[in-house]
Amino acid sequence: MRKSELRSDCPINYPLEIIGDKWSLLIIRDIAISGKTSYSEFLASDEKIATNILSNRLAMLEENGIISKKQDEANKARFIYSLAQPGLDLIPLLIDMLIWSNKQHPIKTEPDALLVKMALENRLQLIDTIQTHLQAGNKKPFVLTI
Amino acid sequence: MRKSELRSDCPINYPLEIIGDKWSLLIIRDIAISGKTSYSEFLASDEKIATNILSNRLAMLEENGIISKKQDEANKARFIYSLAQPGLDLIPLLIDMLIWSNKQHPIKTEPDALLVKMALENRLQLIDTIQTHLQAGNKKPFVLTI
DNA sequence: CTGTATCCTTAGGGATACTG
Protein backbone atom coordinates (compact mmCIF):
# COMPACT_ATOMS: atom_id res chain seq x y z
CA MET A 1 0.00 0.00 0.00
CA ARG A 2 1.77 3.13 -1.15
CA LYS A 3 0.90 6.39 0.52
CA SER A 4 -0.20 7.87 -2.81
CA GLU A 5 -2.91 5.22 -3.01
CA LEU A 6 -4.52 6.15 0.28
CA ARG A 7 -7.84 7.93 0.07
CA SER A 8 -6.58 10.42 2.65
CA ASP A 9 -3.88 10.71 5.30
CA CYS A 10 -6.38 10.71 8.14
CA PRO A 11 -5.17 8.45 10.99
CA ILE A 12 -8.64 6.93 11.32
CA ASN A 13 -8.69 6.11 7.63
CA TYR A 14 -5.25 4.52 7.67
CA PRO A 15 -6.05 1.30 9.57
CA LEU A 16 -9.21 0.96 7.49
CA GLU A 17 -7.09 0.76 4.37
CA ILE A 18 -4.61 -1.71 5.88
CA ILE A 19 -6.81 -4.09 7.87
CA GLY A 20 -10.28 -2.73 7.14
CA ASP A 21 -11.52 -5.59 5.00
CA LYS A 22 -13.88 -8.27 6.25
CA TRP A 23 -11.25 -10.95 6.86
CA SER A 24 -7.92 -9.53 8.10
CA LEU A 25 -9.04 -8.86 11.66
CA LEU A 26 -10.46 -12.37 11.91
CA ILE A 27 -7.05 -13.83 11.11
CA ILE A 28 -5.51 -11.55 13.72
CA ARG A 29 -8.17 -12.70 16.18
CA ASP A 30 -7.35 -16.33 15.40
CA ILE A 31 -3.71 -15.76 16.24
CA ALA A 32 -4.19 -13.43 19.20
CA ILE A 33 -7.12 -15.02 20.95
CA SER A 34 -7.66 -18.50 19.57
CA GLY A 35 -3.99 -19.43 19.63
CA LYS A 36 -3.92 -20.49 16.00
CA THR A 37 -0.68 -20.44 14.06
CA SER A 38 -1.21 -22.25 10.76
CA TYR A 39 -2.98 -22.00 7.44
CA SER A 40 -5.18 -25.03 8.07
CA GLU A 41 -6.23 -23.70 11.46
CA PHE A 42 -7.29 -20.36 9.98
CA LEU A 43 -9.15 -22.25 7.27
CA ALA A 44 -11.11 -24.17 9.89
CA SER A 45 -12.58 -21.07 11.58
CA ASP A 46 -16.33 -20.65 11.75
CA GLU A 47 -16.50 -17.94 9.10
CA LYS A 48 -15.29 -20.31 6.39
CA ILE A 49 -12.76 -18.19 4.55
CA ALA A 50 -11.91 -19.38 1.03
CA THR A 51 -8.41 -20.68 0.34
CA ASN A 52 -7.55 -17.99 -2.19
CA ILE A 53 -8.71 -15.19 0.11
CA LEU A 54 -6.81 -16.61 3.07
CA SER A 55 -3.70 -16.91 0.94
CA ASN A 56 -4.10 -13.35 -0.28
CA ARG A 57 -4.71 -11.88 3.19
CA LEU A 58 -1.77 -13.70 4.79
CA ALA A 59 0.50 -12.33 2.08
CA MET A 60 -0.92 -8.83 2.51
CA LEU A 61 -0.66 -8.87 6.29
CA GLU A 62 2.92 -10.06 6.05
CA GLU A 63 3.75 -7.44 3.44
CA ASN A 64 2.36 -4.74 5.71
CA GLY A 65 4.39 -6.02 8.65
CA ILE A 66 1.38 -7.04 10.74
CA ILE A 67 2.28 -10.74 10.92
CA SER A 68 5.44 -12.84 10.57
CA LYS A 69 5.81 -16.12 8.73
CA LYS A 70 8.42 -18.72 9.71
CA GLN A 71 9.10 -22.27 8.67
CA ASP A 72 8.41 -24.84 11.36
CA GLU A 73 11.73 -26.35 12.40
CA ALA A 74 10.15 -29.65 13.36
CA ASN A 75 8.06 -29.96 10.21
CA LYS A 76 9.54 -28.26 7.17
CA ALA A 77 6.31 -28.45 5.19
CA ARG A 78 4.60 -26.35 7.82
CA PHE A 79 4.61 -22.60 8.35
CA ILE A 80 4.00 -20.77 11.59
CA TYR A 81 2.31 -17.38 11.58
CA SER A 82 2.63 -15.00 14.49
CA LEU A 83 1.91 -11.37 15.26
CA ALA A 84 4.65 -8.83 14.60
CA GLN A 85 4.68 -5.71 16.77
CA PRO A 86 2.06 -3.79 14.74
CA GLY A 87 -0.14 -6.88 14.97
CA LEU A 88 0.33 -7.10 18.74
CA ASP A 89 -0.61 -3.44 18.86
CA LEU A 90 -4.00 -4.28 17.37
CA ILE A 91 -5.03 -6.29 20.43
CA PRO A 92 -6.54 -3.24 22.19
CA LEU A 93 -8.79 -2.89 19.14
CA LEU A 94 -9.89 -6.52 19.36
CA ILE A 95 -10.69 -6.10 23.05
CA ASP A 96 -12.75 -2.98 22.39
CA MET A 97 -14.67 -4.78 19.68
CA LEU A 98 -15.39 -7.54 22.17
CA ILE A 99 -16.61 -5.00 24.72
CA TRP A 100 -18.77 -3.26 22.12
CA SER A 101 -20.35 -6.51 20.97
CA ASN A 102 -21.02 -7.48 24.55
CA LYS A 103 -22.82 -4.20 25.15
CA GLN A 104 -25.04 -4.76 22.09
CA HIS A 105 -25.72 -8.43 22.83
CA PRO A 106 -24.42 -9.62 26.20
CA ILE A 107 -22.15 -12.62 25.74
CA LYS A 108 -22.95 -15.63 27.86
CA THR A 109 -20.94 -18.42 26.33
CA GLU A 110 -17.45 -19.38 27.37
CA PRO A 111 -14.67 -18.69 26.81
CA ASP A 112 -15.71 -15.29 25.40
CA ALA A 113 -17.71 -14.35 28.48
CA LEU A 114 -14.62 -14.81 30.63
CA LEU A 115 -12.61 -12.63 28.29
CA VAL A 116 -15.25 -9.89 28.50
CA LYS A 117 -15.25 -10.11 32.29
CA MET A 118 -11.49 -9.66 32.39
CA ALA A 119 -11.64 -6.82 29.86
CA LEU A 120 -14.22 -4.93 31.92
CA GLU A 121 -12.31 -5.44 35.14
CA ASN A 122 -8.90 -4.39 33.90
CA ARG A 123 -8.51 -3.76 30.19
CA LEU A 124 -4.86 -2.73 30.27
CA GLN A 125 -3.82 -5.74 32.27
CA LEU A 126 -5.67 -8.12 29.96
CA ILE A 127 -4.01 -6.60 26.90
CA ASP A 128 -0.61 -6.85 28.52
CA THR A 129 -1.19 -10.43 29.59
CA ILE A 130 -2.23 -11.51 26.09
CA GLN A 131 0.71 -9.74 24.48
CA THR A 132 3.15 -11.30 26.92
CA HIS A 133 1.55 -14.71 26.39
CA LEU A 134 1.98 -14.42 22.62
CA GLN A 135 5.52 -13.11 22.77
CA ALA A 136 6.47 -16.08 24.93
CA GLY A 137 5.43 -18.31 22.05
CA ASN A 138 2.84 -20.30 23.96
CA LYS A 139 0.80 -22.68 21.87
CA LYS A 140 -2.40 -22.88 23.84
CA PRO A 141 -4.99 -20.11 23.44
CA PHE A 142 -4.45 -17.55 26.15
CA VAL A 143 -7.89 -17.94 27.67
CA LEU A 144 -7.41 -21.66 28.28
CA THR A 145 -4.31 -21.05 30.36
CA ILE A 146 -6.00 -19.01 33.04
CA MET B 1 -28.64 -7.67 9.19
CA ARG B 2 -30.41 -10.75 10.45
CA LYS B 3 -28.55 -13.07 12.76
CA SER B 4 -28.95 -15.93 10.31
CA GLU B 5 -26.95 -13.97 7.77
CA LEU B 6 -23.93 -13.56 10.01
CA ARG B 7 -20.89 -15.62 9.10
CA SER B 8 -20.55 -16.62 12.74
CA ASP B 9 -21.69 -15.46 16.16
CA CYS B 10 -18.17 -14.54 17.22
CA PRO B 11 -18.18 -11.17 19.04
CA ILE B 12 -15.15 -10.02 17.06
CA ASN B 13 -16.89 -10.87 13.81
CA TYR B 14 -20.09 -9.04 14.75
CA PRO B 15 -18.86 -5.43 14.49
CA LEU B 16 -17.05 -6.36 11.26
CA GLU B 17 -20.37 -7.29 9.72
CA ILE B 18 -22.16 -4.16 10.98
CA ILE B 19 -19.59 -1.39 10.51
CA GLY B 20 -16.70 -3.30 8.94
CA ASP B 21 -16.93 -1.80 5.46
CA LYS B 22 -14.54 0.86 4.22
CA TRP B 23 -16.88 3.83 4.77
CA SER B 24 -19.08 3.46 7.86
CA LEU B 25 -16.38 4.24 10.41
CA LEU B 26 -15.40 7.35 8.45
CA ILE B 27 -18.93 8.70 8.78
CA ILE B 28 -18.85 7.93 12.49
CA ARG B 29 -15.48 9.71 12.70
CA ASP B 30 -16.98 12.72 10.90
CA ILE B 31 -19.73 12.98 13.49
CA ALA B 32 -17.69 12.09 16.56
CA ILE B 33 -14.47 13.94 15.90
CA SER B 34 -15.00 16.42 13.09
CA GLY B 35 -18.31 17.70 14.44
CA LYS B 36 -20.16 17.10 11.18
CA THR B 37 -23.90 16.58 11.18
CA SER B 38 -25.15 16.76 7.60
CA TYR B 39 -25.08 14.90 4.31
CA SER B 40 -23.21 17.66 2.49
CA GLU B 41 -20.57 17.81 5.22
CA PHE B 42 -19.93 14.06 4.99
CA LEU B 43 -19.77 14.39 1.22
CA ALA B 44 -17.05 17.01 1.55
CA SER B 45 -14.65 14.78 3.51
CA ASP B 46 -11.20 14.06 2.11
CA GLU B 47 -11.96 10.48 1.13
CA LYS B 48 -14.55 11.56 -1.44
CA ILE B 49 -17.39 9.18 -0.81
CA ALA B 50 -19.89 8.82 -3.67
CA THR B 51 -23.45 10.09 -3.16
CA ASN B 52 -25.08 6.70 -3.58
CA ILE B 53 -22.68 5.05 -1.14
CA LEU B 54 -23.16 7.80 1.44
CA SER B 55 -26.91 7.52 1.08
CA ASN B 56 -26.74 3.75 1.47
CA ARG B 57 -24.44 3.83 4.52
CA LEU B 58 -26.49 6.49 6.33
CA ALA B 59 -29.59 4.35 5.86
CA MET B 60 -27.77 1.24 7.04
CA LEU B 61 -26.25 2.92 10.07
CA GLU B 62 -29.64 4.28 11.03
CA GLU B 63 -31.29 0.90 10.50
CA ASN B 64 -28.71 -0.71 12.77
CA GLY B 65 -29.29 1.92 15.45
CA ILE B 66 -25.80 3.38 15.25
CA ILE B 67 -26.90 6.88 14.23
CA SER B 68 -30.07 8.98 14.52
CA LYS B 69 -31.60 11.22 11.86
CA LYS B 70 -33.72 14.25 12.71
CA GLN B 71 -35.18 17.07 10.67
CA ASP B 72 -33.60 20.45 11.34
CA GLU B 73 -36.23 22.64 13.04
CA ALA B 74 -34.72 25.81 11.63
CA ASN B 75 -34.36 24.50 8.10
CA LYS B 76 -36.89 21.86 7.16
CA ALA B 77 -35.01 20.79 4.04
CA ARG B 78 -32.06 19.84 6.20
CA PHE B 79 -31.42 16.73 8.24
CA ILE B 80 -29.18 16.39 11.27
CA TYR B 81 -27.33 13.14 11.93
CA SER B 82 -26.04 12.27 15.36
CA LEU B 83 -24.65 9.25 17.18
CA ALA B 84 -27.10 7.00 19.00
CA GLN B 85 -25.78 5.10 22.03
CA PRO B 86 -24.20 2.23 20.06
CA GLY B 87 -22.50 4.87 17.92
CA LEU B 88 -21.20 6.72 20.97
CA ASP B 89 -19.91 3.37 22.20
CA LEU B 90 -17.71 3.13 19.12
CA ILE B 91 -15.62 6.11 20.18
CA PRO B 92 -13.14 3.93 22.13
CA LEU B 93 -12.54 2.08 18.87
CA LEU B 94 -11.84 5.32 17.01
CA ILE B 95 -9.37 6.37 19.69
CA ASP B 96 -7.60 3.01 19.51
CA MET B 97 -7.29 3.37 15.75
CA LEU B 98 -5.82 6.83 16.25
CA ILE B 99 -3.30 5.49 18.75
CA TRP B 100 -2.38 2.59 16.47
CA SER B 101 -1.87 4.86 13.48
CA ASN B 102 0.25 7.18 15.56
CA LYS B 103 2.47 4.28 16.59
CA GLN B 104 2.98 3.25 12.95
CA HIS B 105 3.51 6.79 11.66
CA PRO B 106 3.78 9.44 14.39
CA ILE B 107 1.24 12.18 13.80
CA LYS B 108 2.59 15.69 13.81
CA THR B 109 -0.20 17.78 12.34
CA GLU B 110 -2.89 19.46 14.35
CA PRO B 111 -5.53 18.90 15.47
CA ASP B 112 -4.90 15.13 15.34
CA ALA B 113 -1.61 15.38 17.24
CA LEU B 114 -3.40 17.06 20.13
CA LEU B 115 -6.00 14.31 20.15
CA VAL B 116 -3.28 11.65 20.27
CA LYS B 117 -1.57 13.45 23.13
CA MET B 118 -4.79 13.50 25.12
CA ALA B 119 -5.50 9.85 24.29
CA LEU B 120 -2.09 8.74 25.51
CA GLU B 121 -2.35 10.79 28.68
CA ASN B 122 -5.81 9.69 29.72
CA ARG B 123 -7.78 7.59 27.29
CA LEU B 124 -10.87 7.11 29.45
CA GLN B 125 -11.18 10.78 30.20
CA LEU B 126 -10.86 11.72 26.53
CA ILE B 127 -13.57 9.25 25.56
CA ASP B 128 -15.85 10.54 28.28
CA THR B 129 -15.23 14.16 27.31
CA ILE B 130 -16.04 13.52 23.65
CA GLN B 131 -19.19 11.59 24.50
CA THR B 132 -20.38 14.30 26.86
CA HIS B 133 -19.59 16.94 24.25
CA LEU B 134 -21.66 15.13 21.64
CA GLN B 135 -24.57 14.42 23.94
CA ALA B 136 -24.75 18.12 24.80
CA GLY B 137 -25.39 18.79 21.12
CA ASN B 138 -22.45 21.11 20.58
CA LYS B 139 -21.87 22.12 17.00
CA LYS B 140 -18.14 22.78 16.99
CA PRO B 141 -15.76 19.83 16.65
CA PHE B 142 -14.71 18.72 20.10
CA VAL B 143 -11.02 19.33 19.55
CA LEU B 144 -11.57 22.98 18.66
CA THR B 145 -13.30 23.67 21.95
CA ILE B 146 -10.35 22.81 24.17
C1' DC C 1 -29.70 20.71 0.41
C1' DT C 2 -30.72 15.93 0.49
C1' DG C 3 -31.04 12.75 -1.61
C1' DT C 4 -32.52 8.74 -5.98
C1' DA C 5 -31.65 6.47 -10.10
C1' DT C 6 -28.83 4.70 -13.50
C1' DC C 7 -25.05 2.92 -15.82
C1' DC C 8 -20.85 0.81 -15.74
C1' DT C 9 -16.47 -1.03 -13.86
C1' DT C 10 -13.84 -3.32 -10.60
C1' DA C 11 -12.68 -5.76 -6.50
C1' DG C 12 -14.02 -9.28 -3.48
C1' DG C 13 -15.12 -13.55 -2.90
C1' DG C 14 -17.16 -18.64 -3.40
C1' DA C 15 -16.28 -23.24 -5.50
C1' DT C 16 -13.40 -26.36 -7.15
C1' DA C 17 -9.40 -28.47 -9.08
C1' DC C 18 -4.75 -29.04 -8.85
C1' DT C 19 0.43 -28.91 -7.24
C1' DG C 20 4.99 -29.17 -4.50
Added chain:
DNA sequence: CAGTATCCCTAAGGATACAG
Protein backbone atom coordinates in the same frame (compact mmCIF):
# COMPACT_ATOMS: atom_id res chain seq x y z
C1' DC D 1 0.09 -29.33 4.80
C1' DA D 2 0.22 -25.13 2.37
C1' DG D 3 -0.79 -23.24 -0.87
C1' DT D 4 -1.91 -21.72 -6.64
C1' DA D 5 -4.85 -21.35 -10.35
C1' DT D 6 -9.26 -20.99 -12.48
C1' DC D 7 -13.77 -19.85 -13.32
C1' DC D 8 -17.60 -17.38 -12.32
C1' DC D 9 -20.67 -14.36 -9.80
C1' DT D 10 -22.02 -10.72 -6.87
C1' DA D 11 -21.48 -6.77 -4.11
C1' DA D 12 -19.14 -2.55 -3.80
C1' DG D 13 -18.20 1.39 -5.64
C1' DG D 14 -17.32 5.50 -9.07
C1' DA D 15 -19.56 8.92 -12.30
C1' DT D 16 -23.15 11.37 -13.59
C1' DA D 17 -27.81 12.89 -14.16
C1' DC D 18 -31.90 13.99 -12.14
C1' DA D 19 -35.67 15.08 -8.48
C1' DG D 20 -38.22 16.84 -4.29
